[in-house]
Amino acid sequence: xxxxxxxxxxxxxxxxxxxxxxxxxxxxxxxxxxxxxxxxxxxxxxxxxxxxxxxxxxxxxxxxxxxxxxxxxxxxxxxxxxxxxxxxxxxxxxxxxxxxxxxxxxxxxxxxxxxxxxxxxxxxxxxxxxxxxxxxxxxxxxxxxxxxxxxxxxxxxxxxxxxxxxxxxxxxxxxxxxxxxxxxxxxxxxxxxxxxxxxxxxxxxxxxxxxxxxxxxxxxxxxxxxxxxxxxxxxxxxxxxxxxxxxxxxxxxxxxxxxxxxxxxxxxxxxxxxxxxxxxxxxxxxxxxxxxxxxxxxxxxxxxxxxxxxxxxxxxxxxxxxxxxxxxxxxxxxxxxxxxx
Amino acid sequence: xxxxxxxxxxxxxxxxxxxxxxxxxxxxxxxxxxxxxxxxxxxxxxxxxxxxxxxxxxxxxxxxxxxxxxxxxxxxxxxxxxxxxxxxxxxxxxxxxxxxxxxxxxxxxxxxxxxxxxxxxxxxxxxxxxxxxxxxxxxxxxxxxxxxxxxxxxxxxxxxxxxxxxxxxxx
Numbered sequence: 001x002x003x004x005x006x007x008x009x010x011x012x013x014x015x016x017x018x019x020x021x022x023x024x025x026x027x028x029x030x031x032x033x034x035x036x037x038x039x040x041x042x043x044x045x046x047x048x049x050x051x052x053x054x055x056x057x058x059x060x061x062x063x064x065x066x067x068x069x070x071x072x073x074x075x076x077x078x079x080x081x082x083x084x085x086x087x088x089x090x091x092x093x094x095x096x097x098x099x100x101x102x103x104x105x106x107x108x109x110x111x112x113x114x115x116x117x118x119x120x121x122x123x124x125x126x127x128x129x130x131x132x133x134x135x136x137x138x139x140x141x142x143x144x145x146x147x148x149x150x151x152x153x154x155x156x157x158x159x160x161x162x163x164x165x166x167x168x169x170x171x172x173x174x175x176x177x178x179x180x181x182x183x184x185x186x187x188x189x190x191x192x193x194x195x196x197x198x199x200x201x202x203x204x205x206x207x208x209x210x211x212x213x214x215x216x217x218x219x220x221x222x223x224x225x226x227x228x229x230x231x232x233x234x235x236x237x238x239x240x241x242x243x244x245x246x247x248x249x250x251x252x253x254x255x256x257x258x259x260x261x262x263x264x265x266x267x268x269x270x271x272x273x274x275x276x277x278x279x280x281x282x283x284x285x286x287x288x289x290x291x292x293x294x295x296x297x298x299x300x301x302x303x304x305x306x307x308x309x310x311x312x313x314x315x316x317x318x319x320x321x322x323x324x325x326x327x328x329x330x331x332x333x334x335x336x337x338x339x340x341x
Numbered sequence: 342x343x344x345x346x347x348x349x350x351x352x353x354x355x356x357x358x359x360x361x362x363x364x365x366x367x368x369x370x371x372x373x374x375x376x377x378x379x380x381x382x383x384x385x386x387x388x389x390x391x392x393x394x395x396x397x398x399x400x401x402x403x404x405x406x407x408x409x410x411x412x413x414x415x416x417x418x419x420x421x422x423x424x425x426x427x428x429x430x431x432x433x434x435x436x437x438x439x440x441x442x443x444x445x446x447x448x449x450x451x452x453x454x455x456x457x458x459x460x461x462x463x464x465x466x467x468x469x470x471x472x473x474x475x476x477x478x479x480x481x482x483x484x485x486x487x488x489x490x491x492x493x494x495x496x497x498x499x500x501x502x503x504x505x506x507x508x509x510x511x512x
Contacts (some may be wrong), residue, residue: 019404026408027430033412033423038473044422051416057370063372070374134417135373137383139482140418140470144373179419186476208479265373 049174052145060147061131061165067266122238125271128152132265133177142185142207144168146268149176157236159271165259166190166230167268180268181241183250183258184211191233192243194226201234203243203256210247213254220248222254238271358504359398360406363390366497367410371417383482383487386497387414388462389455391429393501396438396443396451403510406432420466423475428466432458452494459490 037044070284078085113119130148149153150173160167160180168188172179181188188205201216216222226246232239247257344352368419370386387410392399395403411425418425436443442452463483471477 012471023404023434026404027427029408030423030427033426034421034469034473035423037422048416048422051413055413055417058368059372062369066374119479132373134371136371136417136419137486139383139478139486140466140474143419145371145417185419186474206479207476207482211490224394 045172048179049172049177051218052172052177052179053149053174056133056145056147056149058172058247059145063131063133069279070266073177123273125238125273126153128154128270128272130154130178130268130270132268138184138207140207142188143171143178144181144182144265146178146180146270147176148270149174149178151175153272154178154270155272158273159241160268161271162260162265162268164261165244166237166265167260167265169236170270178270184209190237190243191231192228193231194222194246196226197221201254203228205316210255210257211244211255213246216254217325222249224248228256238273299304355508356387356401358508359390359394359401359501361411362501362504363387363394363402363406363410364413366390367414367417383418383486384493385427385459385462385486386490386493387429387488388459389433389494389497390501391432392436392455392458393498395433397501397505398508399433399437399440404430404433420470422435424466424469424473427469428462431465432462448495448498452491452498455494456491459487463487463490 026189033044128148130146130152132144132146134145136143146160154170155172156173158170160169166183168180168182168185170178171181183190183203183205184207185205186207186209188203189199190203192203193200197218199216199218199221201213204212204214206212212220213228213309222244228243228245230237230239230241230243242259244256244258246254248255366386367390370384390410391402391407394406407429408426411427411429412422414420415422417424443454463486467478467483
């Protein structure tokens, strides 16, 4: 009996020693991971993308019920405000019809000017539509995981947009899933310009809902309501993508209200400019492409459609993308008198 | 009598329930809530899981379980890798060394202690992320995360309690 108790206590002591050893080893492993992550090694990148890839199908399954609940809640809310929303939409439709007439006129004028100046077309993107399956939450980082990876043509650095504006860009790309760094993340820096004054600045993420404008020379001219678009400088983002509006200016800080609400995103679109990226040379010669007729009916691309409209990543070649009101035109406005880089 | 192969497999699968359930909850926490009216708040789900099992059945979730949970959370949430495991291992170590204190204590006491542990865990994580990324987290976001974590504990405690009853019956 005494011998048995002795054996038991020895086994207990060995177990405790093993647990302590495991604790020390795992704490050291945690510090090693932090150091390796800081060094930004390829191994860490592969580990992240590998785990994200493996978890993507599970996340997709888990996100379906949440999307269905959101759909039901949205429907209930919409039904409650149906009459008011209908009146607002009628007013908006009238206003948009006026804008449409103006836009057609400007488009024709733009086309003639392009022909006169034999302007070279910018490369046109292909769109990869993907479902958002994870959201980083927003306390320490702001990113999303989308269900499109290298197998769908996604590559690191590609720009991600939604119907309302720029979402961010891909920072990690796995085989079937990718991470989107949002504009609100503290590590995000995007070259932008004020649409009216054409003043250049950098949009800096602050880990809050509103990013900040920095490196803006003429701060005095900025006022709430000014529209911000991407400048295209650095060729990370194509020029002219809508970003947001200046929401407030206080103590030298300029805060921007983004067009997209990243917590409400269900689908996102990745702009694919081909292997050469935005810098790549266009395959078409100067003015070889005729502008297709505009039928006024935007195609149902699923980006702003109902939940479940797009079941997974969808790729599409969109030669007529610039005529689609839901799609952004990744080319600068024709301004012969100045160059925005 | 030696247990059969199936008995051993059953025993092992039951032992994996706490870690499996915790991993599932961490994955669920990453799922975006796009429904109107939901606020962006990030509860410290992994801390809740590790805390519960460290208090009630420390043998069911070892240090390796805590490490895995933290690593998965770091990867999904985009925080620097290693921070989550370090925080969870510290929580486990603190609770396991004070195990005698929790024996027979009512739920309210464990909830109150969680308040201190979660606060410490959050501050350590915020500090580590700030050192590695060079950015301090917004105090309002930290406060929201802390509040939602505390509010979620009774719900998760009930869920884990049900699982624990099943596990205790088996053992």
